[in-house]
Amino acid sequence: MKYDFTTLPERYGHDAIAVDLPTEGKGHFEGVTIKEGFDVIPMWVADMNFVCLPDIQQRIHERVDHPTFGYFNNRKEYYDSIIRWQKNRHGVTDLEPKHIGYENGVLGGVISALNVMCSKGDNVLLHSPTYVGFTGSIENNGYNIVHSPLYRDEEGVWRMDYEDMEKKIVDHKIHAAVICNPHNPCGRVWTKEELLKCMEIFERHHVYVVADEIWSDLMINGSQHVTVQSVNEYAKYHTVGMYAPSKTFNLAGLIGSYHIIYNDWLRERVEKESSLSHYNSQNVLSMYGLIGAYSENGEQWVDELNQVLSNNVNYAVDFIENNFKGCTLAKPQGTYMLYLHCEDFCKERNMDMDTLLHKGWEVGVFWQDGRPFHDPYAIRINLALPTERVKEAFDRLYENIFR
Ligand SMILES: Cc1ncc(COP(=O)(O)O)c(C=O)c1O
Structure with missing residues (x-):
């Protein structure tokens, strides 16, 4: 690849609600405390955690x-x-x-x-x-x-x-x-x-x-x-x-x-x-x-971005299908969002959606409440991050929630 989709850009102190709101416990994340040992993995607002095209x-x-x-x-x-x-x-x-x-x-x-x-x-x-x-x-x-x-x-x-x-x-x-x-x-x-x-x-x-x-x-x-x-x-x-x-x-x-x-x-x-x-x-x-x-470089950048996003989507969907019992989703054909339906999981574990969302946030996985998009059991997950961060997020979700 010509462009860099593996470096996580420093977003703290650089005007990014993606990391600021989770860290400060503000907005959607009011009252959320992240457990010790976990950093923030932003998987909510629809922006990306890659360094931008130099052009x-x-x-x-x-x-x-x-x-x-x-x-x-x-x-x-x-x-x-x-x-x-x-x-x-x-x-x-x-x-x-x-x-x-x-x-x-x-x-x-x-x-x-x-x-x-x-x-x-x-x-x-x-x-x-x-x-x-x-x-x-x-x-x-x-x-x-x-x-x-x-x-x-x-x-x-x-x-x-x-x-x-x-x-x-x-x-x-x-x-x-x-x-x-x-x-x-x-x-x-x-x-x-x-x-x-x-x-x-x-x-x-x-x-x-x-x-x-x-x-x-x-x-x-x-x-x-x-x-x-x-x-x-x-x-x-x-x-x-x-x-x-x-x-x-x-x-x-x-x-x-x-x-x-x-x-x-x-x-x-x-x-x-x-x-x-x-x-x-x-x-x-x-x-x-x-x-x-x-620009021409922009075209190449997007082609490479689409490969990275496709890898992330394939990885995440496989992981969910194999490990998140009681959750279903359709593999996206475009965007970098997953829309995860957790109804059976919540009912089997007798867990409400607020609790499920908080369990992710507490271990630094800032997935997004999908209920305002009109599914009472949905979570929206942004996969526009370096693949290593996506893997880390799914490991944390498995270990701390779905295991
Ligand atoms: C479908 C859709 N339309 C519009 C927007 C927002 O666009 P803008 O910030 O240019 O109003 C978003 C942002 O996530 C979106 O997903």
Whole structure:
């Protein structure tokens, strides 16, 4: 490998809630005391514990060295980098600069899009389990979420229930849906056929779509991402696509994402909504961060990252299947998250979820309460760490809980 995915970067004292909240016993981890002899292994918030691609820092350094920081427009290189990235990574060939628009964050972009598609109080279709960020941002902005539950088929693969989706759309007069592709926390990379089935339903009932594709670069075991907008003409012109280098390259602290919208009317309405706060503007360093990330070296870095994540996923899923009796999960095809269902384990041991979560935290394994994602027995586990740390975490969980 050309890049380093084995060194654990020093994150203490370097602005990282991943380690700060567990260490300080704050936020989700209030009142948690880590037993002596255990350090923190952060496996919760969706950021990564790898050193970043050097080109990102290099481009930012070069810009910082120039002593002017006035108002600016996005450089041509910014749009070129996105267009090249989308072509090389996702096979998108019809993207033009005008289709691309800056958004501070993906969630903010989702809300701007819903503001165009809905009136306040309207119902919006989402799958459950549901990423907590959707729940918070959509409800905070006055929309009502209607869930269509995903289910696991005979092979344990997460599937959409098309009948349920259509019924909910009709019953609740729904005209906007959020599709998370790949799905957080279930890790499904939706296929073209699955997305087409959705689109048929959406077209029949005049439903516009927000496609959150923030995880689209993180592909496990050779999965191939299909962009929602690519599946047919209806999808292309009725979907707001949301992307960011933040999940792929671990740049959440830099801020910066973008939308892709092909439909001129829809794009102009979304841009208007996004502009209303007067806060939705790019930071010049974040622009250079994206240019460094969406580069040839960035492509190699992500290819190598995906190998490391695949190894971690394969290791963890095997380990759980062999050692965590009473827990089930589907192997993710994308993202770096596991979504572990612990119902039988809890019932057999007569243990509640709070106790189970605490037992992990006490030995330094900071896995995440999965209940807010809408499964009362779930834990979400972030595997974006050097493999040795993942192994250490699973050994600790086995020795101290599941043995
Ligand atoms: C599906 C999904 N969308 C959006 C976000 C957050 O994006 P942003 O910080 O750009 O709003 C996350 C973060 O984990 C996510 O998992």
